[in-house]
Amino acid sequence: MNRVTVDREMCKECEYCLHFCPKGTILKKSTTVNKMGYYPAEAVDMTDCIACGICASVCPEGAITVEKNI
Amino acid sequence: MSIVYKRPEVFTDEYKKYCGGCGHGIINRLIGEIMEEENLVDKAVLIWPIGCSVYADKYFKTDSICALHGRAPAVGTGVKRSCPEDLVVVYQGDGDMVSEGMAEIMHAGIRGEKFTVVFVNNSIYGMTGGQMAPTTLMDQVTTTTPYGRKDENTGHPVNMAEIISGLNGCYYSERVTVNSPANIRKTKAAIKKAFKYQMEGKGLSFVEVLSPCPTGWKVKPLQALKWIDDVVTKQYPLGVFKDCGQEEK
Numbered sequence: 001m002n003r004v005t006v007d008r009e010m011c012k013e014c015e016y017c018l019h020f021c022p023k024g025t026i027l028k029k030s031t032t033v034n035k036m037g038y039y040p041a042e043a044v045d046m047t048d049c050i051a052c053g054i055c056a057s058v059c060p061e062g063a064i065t066v067e068k069n070i
Numbered sequence: 071m072s073i074v075y076k077r078p079e080v081f082t083d084e085y086k087k088y089c090g091g092c093g094h095g096i097i098n099r100l101i102g103e104i105m106e107e108e109n110l111v112d113k114a115v116l117i118w119p120i121g122c123s124v125y126a127d128k129y130f131k132t133d134s135i136c137a138l139h140g141r142a143p144a145v146g147t148g149v150k151r152s153c154p155e156d157l158v159v160v161y162q163g164d165g166d167m168v169s170e171g172m173a174e175i176m177h178a179g180i181r182g183e184k185f186t187v188v189f190v191n192n193s194i195y196g197m198t199g200g201q202m203a204p205t206t207l208m209d210q211v212t213t214t215t216p217y218g219r220k221d222e223n224t225g226h227p228v229n230m231a232e233i234i235s236g237l238n239g240c241y242y243s244e245r246v247t248v249n250s251p252a253n254i255r256k257t258k259a260a261i262k263k264a265f266k267y268q269m270e271g272k273g274l275s276f277v278e279v280l281s282p283c284p285t286g287w288k289v290k291p292l293q294a295l296k297w298i299d300d301v302v303t304k305q306y307p308l309g310v311f312k313d314c315g316q317e318e319k
């Protein structure tokens with residue numbers, strides 16, 4: 001499976017990654033806050049991820065790493 | 071596993087002070103990515119303005135200088151003329167450039183200075199609390215135009231990419247935005263082209279980026295992206311206004 005990692009502490013909850021990901025099931029908002037008080041995005045189910053990198057390309061914080069399983 | 075995307079190494083570990091969803095974050099990141107991809111990190115001197123990006127010298131491992139309000143093109147002139155082999159990036163906000171420093175950018179264009187300008191237009195003074203800038207849209211509500219901007223008091227918005235393209239010293243001028251994955255790709259291509267022209271020794275390369283300021287606009291980040299499509303691009307059309315590289319081909 002591909003892997004998407006969000007740096008919890010870097011994320012500022014803008015929701016760009018959630019909005020632009022072509023699949024609705026992968027990224028969700030965490031239910032707990034980070035040190036700065038944001039509910040960071042997190043990857044909850046990688047099944048549908050196509051490793052397109054769109055989530056990372058829209059992130060203002062550079063908080064997202066995308067890895068493709070080859 | 072192969073890496074599709076990871077944060078550019080050129081960034082330090084410093085926590086960025088930008089608000090959530092701020093366009094500066096995306097634009098900073100693109101500049102970092104391009105410098106890495108094009109092997110320009112060691113050659114880069116980034117000139118930062120006064121405004122929300124004033125702390126950006128701490129975010130990059132490259133050489134940086136923070137210029138006084140609006141004076142980044144003057145500082146860039148000195149750096150580029152003394153180190154013509156370097157990549158000199160003059161980064162300015164709209165309040166910084168069009169309000170306090172209008173003379174500086176105009177004369178840099180008139181002189182045909184050979185650096186790249188990344189002009190971050192969020193149509194507001196972000197850092198100081200959302201006051202009107204010369205780039206503020208007609209009827210836009212800001213803290214200093216609570217009833218919306220009206221031309222009888224404060225005139226009309228200023229289209230910098232078009233104005234700069236009209237100067238003979240300008241080699242390349244384009245307006246882009248960062249409100250969608252496709253537009254972010256186009257912004258990256260525009261800045262990359264500007265850097266390329268600069269490294270070839272061409273005249274002023276100017277990239278205006280329409281940038282969301284959710285805090286100053288008092289909307290959620292995703293609404294700010296939509297507002298760029300619905301309203302901002304009507305005043306500030308996207309596109310290439312001058313590309314002498316294209317004409318030479």
Ligand SMILES: Cc1ncc(C[n+]2csc(CCOP(=O)(O)OP(=O)(O)O)c2C)c(N)n1
Nearest residue numbers: 120121122139163164165166194195196197
């Ligand atoms: C000469 C001068 N006048 C005013 C200020 C206060 N000031 C600091 S940032 C800023 C506005 C910056 O707006 P902009 O360039 O649009 O940057 P943004 O924060 O929107 O990116 C102002 C007026 C200053 N630092 N120096």
Ligand code: SF4
Nearest residue numbers: 021049050052053055
């Ligand atoms: S890589 Fe593409 S599919 Fe996977 S989470 Fe990111 S945007 Fe969604």
Ligand code: SF4
Nearest residue numbers: 011012014015017059
């Ligand atoms: S785009 Fe980045 S900062 Fe915004 S919610 Fe996603 S991970 Fe967080």
Ligand code: SF4
Nearest residue numbers: 088089092122196283
């Ligand atoms: S005030 Fe606006 S420009 Fe400044 S960091 Fe916040 S969103 Fe960005």
Ligand SMILES: [Mg+2]
Nearest residue numbers: 163164194196
């Ligand atoms: Mg501004």
